[in-house]
Amino acid sequence: MIHESFSRQAPDSASASAVASDSGWGPLGTLPGNPIMWILIVSELAVFGAALVGYAGARLRDPTGFVAAQDSLDRIAGAVNTAVLLTSGLFAALAVEARRADRRAAGRWLLLTAALLGCVFLGVKGSEYARELAAGHDIDSHPFFMFYYLITGFHALHVVLGLIILAIVAWFDSLENYETGAAFWHMVDLVWIVVFPCLYLMR
């Protein structure tokens, strides 16, 4: 995984120099949005990936304990949140399309919708946390919950950051900003659809 992030960050191959001559970004220059956002996205995927590998390793040492702890999660709420976040991602993609067609007002409304759905996600997640904490499952109660709180908490922080980014994009609404913001928001989706089955569903 680390290796993968290296190769993507290294615009040093011969084929890259053709692209590099106009943007200087090498292969990153061909991606939509700001290339630094893609560096961030690859870094985030490496971190979430490593966390899930750690989770898998810890689970191997105590499979029954993990299944028991996992059973106390609210799978319905998790599924609802998956649908909410993916729908939000759809609106972000539609917002980029609207901006490409130069429909700036429509783009902003679509971004706002995407952001509102992000808030719904956080609300559902918050109610899940409240219920689990009330049932006595905190970050120190079991290794499963340590990973659960770390991974979903870190993800929720990215939803919050994503909302801030979407607000900034709505304010400074260049096409590049739309693409940059949407790329981050889709990363948040992508991470969730890997995290959700790993933590909530896999037995």
Next chain:
Amino acid sequence: MRYESQKIAAWYWYGALLVFALQVTFGLIGGIVYVLPNFLSELLPFHSIRMLHTNALIVWLLLGFFGAAYYLIPEESEREIYSEKLAYIQLAIFMLGGVSAVVGYLFGVTASHGRSYLEQPLWIKFGIIVAALIFLFNISMTVLQGRKTAITNILLLGLWGIAIFFLFSLYNPANLVLDKMYWWYVVHLWVEGVWELVMASILAFLMMKMTGVDREVVEKWVYVIAATALFTGVLGTGHHYYWIGTPSYWQWIGSIFSSLEVVPFFAMVVFCFTMVWKGRRDHPNKAALLWSLGCSVLAFFGAGVWGFLHTLHGVNYYTHGTQVTAAHGHLAFFGAYVCLNLAIMSYAFPHLKNRAPYNQVLNMASFWLLSSGVTFMTVTLTFAGVVQTHLERVNGMSYMDAQSQLGFFYLMRLGAGIVTVVGALLFIYAVLVPRTKEAISPASAATAPAE
């Protein structure tokens, strides 16, 4: 030298090289104590030697960074330093504080808490802060009034970060866990955070000058390196929180983020070699180029690979506080920050002294002596650390019994230390002592004019 005020850098670097010589001398004495435990034990106990060795290191590296900033900011900003007078006042305060601290340590005058690296009495800390404020004011004004480049932006971010995180040295809660937590805010967030930004910008400046690659390309690398350094380094602080009494989730936060700390260092290796490979210019200052490339490679191994070696909490549970840590510390500091300072000095001194690159061969010899000395020391200490880990942490042998098994490694480390000191003195001679001609003229140099 294009700007008159760049000569400030020379004075900072004279100070830096003086403290560098002191630092390796105390290192050598410490190395002797490992072999002959009673050496100087009445006059200068080991804990004082160690403190002088580590504090002198930090002080001279900082002096080197200040000098580097005063050298490269005028060229980047295309204007003179805002106030030369302030720069010299800052140097005087900093040197006075540094010398007072050293003399104080020799007589056992230290802060009452036992925080390594931060043993300075409070009034010296205030002196350091005053000097830092003068410095930041001076260079920020220069940058604000001049041309803004990615290199100066990232350099300023790093230098401001150094000052801001130093403020945590003033906050020392009675709770020992919180004490250590905030201590790492200084120590870790410096070397694995904001110092990396300084490193990226100085390397970028050197690469741009020596390879002739477009600023546009160099700047993009600087942004990528800075972004990955901060992304991995800030939460990577967690790898110091495993066993100090913090909640156990830090073991995972620390392991995951600090594993990725190798990424910016690897990026710097790829960056430097790519720039040299792409560069059209055949720069005559081979010594500075050697130090720059050596810096990226040795930093990658010392900070990146040797750091990763014991950063996972499952490994660190066994290796914590053994000679493995000492091995990592030596190569990481040398590769990342010593080489960086020596690279910019090798590049700039010929300009500051208005001569063609001189004593190049001696300088390059000092590179190989210093690098092989520190690398051999690192490998020796790594083996010592592995043996120590097994004897102490697996077999349960007591600390001193395990130490008595490591004598041969310490003897070899002393040998490596002697080579290192010789290399350091040779470097100082090579850059400072003028000669009318090269001792040995380098084979294919001087095909393009120096910038």
